[in-house]
Amino acid sequence: MGGFESFLFSFFNLKVMATYLPLVAKGFGLTVVLALLIVACGLSLGLLLAVVRSFGLRVLNWGIIFVVDLFRALPPLVIIVLLFFGLPAAGITVSGFAATWLSLTLVLMAFAEEIYWAGITAVPKGQWEAARSTGLGFLQTLRLVVLPQALRITIPPLTNRTIAITKGTALGSVVGVAEILGASQSAMSFSANPSALTLGAIAYLILFIPVVALGRWVETRFAWKR
Numbered sequence: 001m002g003g004f005e006s007f008l009f010s011f012f013n014l015k016v017m018a019t020y021l022p023l024v025a026k027g028f029g030l031t032v033v034l035a036l037l038i039v040a041c042g043l044s045l046g047l048l049l050a051v052v053r054s055f056g057l058r059v060l061n062w063g064i065i066f067v068v069d070l071f072r073a074l075p076p077l078v079i080i081v082l083l084f085f086g087l088p089a090a091g092i093t094v095s096g097f098a099a100t101w102l103s104l105t106l107v108l109m110a111f112a113e114e115i116y117w118a119g120i121t122a123v124p125k126g127q128w129e130a131a132r133s134t135g136l137g138f139l140q141t142l143r144l145v146v147l148p149q150a151l152r153i154t155i156p157p158l159t160n161r162t163i164a165i166t167k168g169t170a171l172g173s174v175v176g177v178a179e180i181l182g183a184s185q186s187a188m189s190f191s192a193n194p195s196a197l198t199l200g201a202i203a204y205l206i207l208f209i210p211v212v213a214l215g216r217w218v219e220t221r222f223a224w225k226r
Contacts, residue, residue, distance in 0.1 A: 013195035020187035020196050027183030028203045034101060034179060035166040041105045043162070046112025053113070054120055054142060064113070071110035076168050079103035084175040096175035108165045115158050119150035159215040167208065180204055 053064050071079070084099040094102070123146050131141040173182035184200030 010193065011195055011198045013193050016187075016191045016193045016195040017199045020183075020191065020199065023183050023187050024180065024196065024199050024203055027178050027180045027200075028207065030097075030177070030183075031169050031179040031203075031207065034097065034169050034172065034177075037101050038104045038108060038166055038169070039162055041101075042108025042165070043112050043158070045105070045109040047116050049109065049113040050116035050120060051142065051147075053117055054146075055138075068110045068113050071106045072114070074107075076103050076107050076165070077171050077174065079106065080171055080175055096172060096177040099175055100169065100172035100177050104165055104168050104171075107168075108162065111161045111165070112158060115154045115161065116150065119152075119154035120146060122153055123149045156219045159218055163208070163211060163215055166211075167204075170204075180207075 049064050049068070053061050080099050080103040083094055083103055084096060087094055127145055127149065128141055131145040132138075136144065169177075169179050170181040172179050173185060176182065178186065180200050180203045184196045184203075187196030187199070188194055
């Protein structure tokens, strides 16, 4: 068997790919569910923290800044391992799926809060004053005037950060989550052939290329007119 044939046999073995396609497809579905949960929860919690921070309560803001900086500084894998292996010592058992979801949600929440907060503070102070002069209360001004402008500003960095963090679902394989990478690794162990990893790589491309393209469209669609 020549070098190129050996390469094809090792990484593009169609028989192995066909055999383990259902397993990787199941991992694909799990990855989609996990990513959607992370995005929905992380972005919502980040926005909630940014809104609370806008009230200007000093002690509360210090707590938010501490939490945000903590989860921005810690690598997601460290958080996953701490949750999965550390919490049982405190009598709390979490599954690998829950540990991965919670870890990446907290990381996305931290980065999203800073992005939302940057967007809120980027809105000129005159917008606040003009809205308040019309009789709008603080919450009405925030909801009707400030947040619509702030959210439009935050779309490009938020999109990029969200894509980067959701790709971290692969870290779930460390704690036994059978997402794409976990399923591919299992298939490789069963078949003793790395073609299953190639199949996993193809699955990631199928999943994230449309996401990246959608992110680019969103950035263009909601960008400020220059």
